[in-house]
Amino acid sequence: MSDPLTLAQLEDIESRHVLRNYARLPVAVESGADVWLHTVDGRRVLDLLCGLGVTSLGHAHPAITMAIQEQAGKLLHTSNLVHLQGPTRLAERLSKSSLGGGVLFQNSGAEANEAAIKLARRHKRGGEIVSLFNGFHGRTYGALSATPQEAKQEPFAPLVAGFRAVPPTPDAVRDAVGDGTAAVLLETIQGESGVLPIPVEVLQAAREACDAHGALLIVDEVQSGMGRTGDLWSYEASGVVPDAITVAKALANGLPIGALVTAPHLYDVLQPGDHGSTFAGNPLACAAALAVFDVMERPGFLERVNEAGARLRAGLEALPDVANVRGRGLMLAAELTPDAVGRHGSAGELALRLITDHDVWVNGPTPSALRLLPPLTIRDEQIDEGVARLAAGLAAR
Numbered sequence: 001m002s003d004p005l006t007l008a009q010l011e012d013i014e015s016r017h018v019l020r021n022y023a024r025l026p027v028a029v030e031s032g033a034d035v036w037l038h039t040v041d042g043r044r045v046l047d048l049l050c051g052l053g054v055t056s057l058g059h060a061h062p063a064i065t066m067a068i069q070e071q072a073g074k075l076l077h078t079s080n081l082v083h084l085q086g087p088t089r090l091a092e093r094l095s096k097s098s099l100g101g102g103v104l105f106q107n108s109g110a111e112a113n114e115a116a117i118k119l120a121r122r123h124k125r126g127g128e129i130v131s132l133f134n135g136f137h138g139r140t141y142g143a144l145s146a147t148p149q150e151a152k153q154e155p156f157a158p159l160v161a162g163f164r165a166v167p168p169t170p171d172a173v174r175d176a177v178g179d180g181t182a183a184v185l186l187e188t189i190q191g192e193s194g195v196l197p198i199p200v201e202v203l204q205a206a207r208e209a210c211d212a213h214g215a216l217l218i219v220d221e222v223q224s225g226m227g228r229t230g231d232l233w234s235y236e237a238s239g240v241v242p243d244a245i246t247v248a249k250a251l252a253n254g255l256p257i258g259a260l261v262t263a264p265h266l267y268d269v270l271q272p273g274d275h276g277s278t279f280a281g282n283p284l285a286c287a288a289a290l291a292v293f294d295v296m297e298r299p300g301f302l303e304r305v306n307e308a309g310a311r312l313r314a315g316l317e318a319l320p321d322v323a324n325v326r327g328r329g330l331m332l333a334a335e336l337t338p339d340a341v342g343r344h345g346s347a348g349e350l351a352l353r354l355i356t357d358h359d360v361w362v363n364g365p366t367p368s369a370l371r372l373l374p375p376l377t378i379r380d381e382q383i384d385e386g387v388a389r390l391a392a393g394l395a396a397r
Contacts, residue, residue: 004030004040027355032059035375035382037361046360048374048386053191053223053331056250056292058375063291064253071287078283080276086286093293094261098233098245101262104270105281109222109248110138112258113185115275116218116246117142119260120183123216123269127182130215132168132202136192137185137220146185149193168198170205177209183216183243184209188234191223191373194366195326195333203240216243216266222258223331226250227296227376230306230329237328253292257285296376305329305376308383312372315387321394330376333369340394341368353393360389 005013007028014024028040035058037045050056057064071086078084091103106112117129131137131146138144141160144153148165166172168186177184184206190196210217219242224234226247231237233245243266248258256279262269295301309329316325316332321340326333336347344350347364355361362370374386 004028006040025352025355034058034060035378043359045355046382046386046389048372049361049363050250050373050375051254052363053228053249053373055254056226056228056373056376057253057295058377061253061295061377063295064288067287067291068255068284071284075283077279079278080281084281084283084286086283086290087281090281090286090289090293091259093290094247094259097293098261099242099263101244101264102267103262104260104275105286106248106258106260106277107256107279107282108138108258109220109246110140110143110258111277111280112222112246112248112260113137113143113146113220114140115260115270116185116244117146117183118275119244119262119266119269120185120216120218122271122274123266124182124214126162126180127215128180129163130173130176130181130184131163131165132173132186132190132198133165134168134190134193134196135165135185135187135220136190137187137222168196168202170199170201173202173205174209177206177213177215179213181210181213181215183218185218185220187220187224188238189224189229189327189331191331191371192365194369195331195371197326197328200238200240203235203238207240207242210243218242218244218246221245222248223373226292227302227305228329228331228373229327230302230309232296232302234328251292252285252288255282255285255288257282257289301376308374308376308378308380311380312374312378312383312387315383316372316390319387319391319394330372330374330378332372333365334372334390335369336394338368343397344394350393353396354390357396358389358393360386360393362390 029037030040031038037047094103137146145160145163166176219235244262313325316334322334323337324335346367351364365371
């Protein structure tokens with residue numbers, strides 16, 4: 001095997017052959033193990049972001065690696081026109097662990113949300129989709145139309161018609177939902193907008209309004225699901241049960257997969273040919289996802305996530321430059337003090353220096369907040385190491 005390219009070589013090739021769609025960090029990763037990323041220049045970076053919430057069991061987890069290796073030697077693809085072991089077993093696990101209805105596989109969170117929008121419109125023809133300010137549901141056209149963020153929407157207008165965004169308050173949700181509403185689509189914790197928990201009163205109001213008007217309540221679990229908040233699904237903590245959820249990111253710990261999961265009463269809404277995807281339910285991704293479920297369903301796993309989250313929260317709250325910490329489980333944001341923001345320019349600029357100068361990876365989804373999505377398998381000493389590195393970065397001038 002040839003030697004890895006240097007950062008400079010990678011940047012040179014990308015400047016000539018890769019569209020400038022991503023603002024990459026000046027870091028070149030070669031491999032990963034557990035909570036660590038290894039760069040081509042020999043550094044070891046503590047990964048407290050999990051590829052934006054994807055590698056929730058860490059890098060090169062042995063159970064996931066073994067499942068992928070075994071499946072790769074059996075079957076990589078046929079199509080959705082035949083019965084397959086892995087996707088069928090995974091659909092059963094997803095259904096039984098959540099809403100008990102049907103599952104439609106996709107390749108990403110955005111695609112899962114597209115399927116959910118289609119489900120809602122099939123259920124109520126021509127109905128409006130209501131979403132919440134600061135929500136994020138993806139960058140494909142339907143999902144983007146449900147993402148009321150001007151910077152993301154404006155370059156691609158006109159968007160899909162029939163979407164309305166409202167403030168995350170009970171009254172605003174009640175007023176927006178009527179007989180012409182097909183669905184309310186929301187996150188219980190808005191990850192991309194800075195880990196903003198939606199009050200349970202808003203979730204309850206959405207459930208009541210949807211019931212009153214025959215609309216669907218769809219919860220986007222793309223970032224908050226699969227144990228991230230200390231429950232397998234984030235909606236469980238609220239006691240509000242949706243009609244459908246969308247899942248992706250951590251489902252296969254790094255392989256592309258998404259899913260729409262419905263309650264039983266929606267099982268027959270989508271008909272053959274209504275939606276499709278060549279690679280959805282890919283046997284390799286499904287094998288990895290089944291292995292992820294095996295790990296996450298071990299006794300004590302979710303309890304440990306909550307313990308780790310409490311330890312990380314306490315460590316962050318003890319930092320003098322942190323004004324407050326929000327979120328649940330291991331989906332957290334540290335809101336910086338105005339003084340810290342003033343010294344560092346913004347949370348994004350600080351996050352850049354944290355990875356380049358202090359070998360710890362978080363990100364800044366807002367100008368004043370650092371987001372942390374560490375592996376759910378993180379150990380106490382690794383949490384303490386992460387807090388120490390963040391403290392060093394915050395203290396640096």
